[in-house]
Amino acid sequence: MKLTLAEPRYLKDSVSIISDLVNEARFTITKDAVELVAMDPANVAMVVFKLLSSSFVEYTIKEDTSIAINLSNLKQVLARAKANDMLTLELDKDASRLIVKFKSNTIRTFSLPILDLEEKEQKVPELTFPITIETSSAVLNEAIEDADVVAESVNFIAEKNKLTLLAEGDLSNANIEISADDETKIQAEGMDKVKAKYSIEYMKKIIKGSKLSDRVKVQFNKDYPLKVEYKSVDKVLMTFILAPRVEND
Numbered sequence: 371m372k373l374t375l376a377e378p379r380y381l382k383d384s385v386s387i388i389s390d391l392v393n394e395a396r397f398t399i400t401k402d403a404v405e406l407v408a409m410d411p412a413n414v415a416m417v418v419f420k421l422l423s424s425s426f427v428e429y430t431i432k433e434d435t436s437i438a439i440n441l442s443n444l445k446q447v448l449a450r451a452k453a454n455d456m457l458t459l460e461l462d463k464d465a466s467r468l469i470v471k472f473k474s475n476t477i478r479t480f481s482l483p484i485l486d487l488e489e490k491e492q493k494v495p496e497l498t499f500p501i502t503i504e505t506s507s508a509v510l511n512e513a514i515e516d517a518d519v520v521a522e523s524v525n526f527i528a529e530k531n532k533l534t535l536l537a538e539g540d541l542s543n544a545n546i547e548i549s550a551d552d553e554t555k556i557q558a559e560g561m562d563k564v565k566a567k568y569s570i571e572y573m574k575k576i577i578k579g580s581k582l583s584d585r586v587k588v589q590f591n592k593d594y595p596l597k598v599e600y601k602s603v604d605k606v607l608m609t610f611i612l613a614p615r616v617e618n619d
Contacts, residue, residue, distance in 0.1 A: 371399060371435055371461055374428035378457035378472075380421060380606050382448040383581040387608065388417055389441035390575040396438040396487055399431055407492040415572050418494055418609040425605040427456075437461070437468060438487035444470075447480045495611065497597060499589035501528040501564050505554040507580035507600070510588065513546040514573045520544045521570065523615050526590050528564045531556060533588075537570070566590050567615040576610045590614075 375381055381404075388395065388406065395408040406419040423429040447470050451457055455472040462469055467481045517524040517537035521544070527534040531550040537543060550556040558564070579600035580586065587599040596612045 371432070371459070372428060372430040373399070373404070373426055373459045375425065375457045376427045377425070378448070378451040378455055379453070380425055380582070380602070381457065382451050384419055384421065384606060384608060385441060385445050385448055387575075387578045387581065388419060389445045390578065391415055391417055391572075393442060394438065394440050394485055394487060396436055396489075399435045399437070401431060401434075407494055409492055414569065414613050415576070416492070416494070416611040418607075418611070420607045422604060422606065428458075435461070438485040439468060439482060440485060443482055444468075447482065450478065450480075495595070497589075497595060497611070499591055499594075499597065500559040501590055502557040503528070503533050503548075503554065503588045505533075505548065505586060505588070507577070507584050507586045509548060509554065510586050510598075511577045511580055513548065514570065514577050516544050516546050518570050518574060523567050524570050524573065525565055525567050526588075526596065528556065528558055528590070529562070530558050564590070564592050566593055566596065568596050568612055569615060572612050576612065579608050579610065582606055582608055 388408065391410040392408040395406055398405045402423055404421040409416050451472055452474060455474045458471040458473065460469040462481065466484055468484060470480045470482065472478045513535045514524065517535055520539040520542040521537035525536040527536060533548045533556060535546040548554055576598050579598065583600040583602050589597040593614050593616050595614060598610045600608045
């Protein structure tokens with residue numbers, strides 16, 4: 371296997387984002403993409419990642435390969451990548467180590483141990499949503515940062531032409547209204563109002579996906595998982611699925 375990226379930031383930023391949720395994970399390398407599906411240790415959030423073969427300048431693989439790696443270690447190594455580096459990933463002869471190489475005016479080589487992780491197939495749940503919002507990543511980032519000032523959880527409330535984020539603390543609250551316009555598209559299927567509550571701690575980790583795309587797609591339903599998707603066409607796709615905080619009546 372030999373994979374070379376001319377734009378290392380796609381892998382560097384992705385691993386940095388994923389490592390906030392998961393410490394050790396398994397990458398599957400197929401002829402089409404480098405893929406990962408992982409659940410955080412608390413089983414609250416799932417991340418689904420694809421770095422497409424079309425984003426690489428060289429993508430040589432004989433057969434599907436699976437490698438488990440410590441993401442904190444990989445993040446530290448990838449942090450050393452400069453914007454003008456060519457980044458190459460290979461396995462050593464006995465496939466016990468991942469070789470990470472940066473090439474510009476110098477060649478810098480790092481090797482990381484492949485972990486012996488238990489094979490647990492993570493199934494991505496099939497979810498259907500009546501609400502889909504597409505907006506600028508900056509709009510969602512600002513809304514979550516505003517909500518974070520007053521509370522630990524945030525309500526997403528969708529109506530026909532409006533998304534409201536409502537955060538309520540002991541004494542303070544924050545109300546952020548995002549109306550449908552040229553920047554924000556809201557699709558709501560014949561429902562008056564849909565409301566669900568999610569953890570701000572997890573949302574702060576999820577919105578780091580804005581490093582990958584300046585657009586974001588958000589889908590949810592009443593007391594139902596939230597799906598947040600960042601996509602850079604022909605390059606990278608990162609999707610998060612976050613469990614709701616269900617109110618005890």
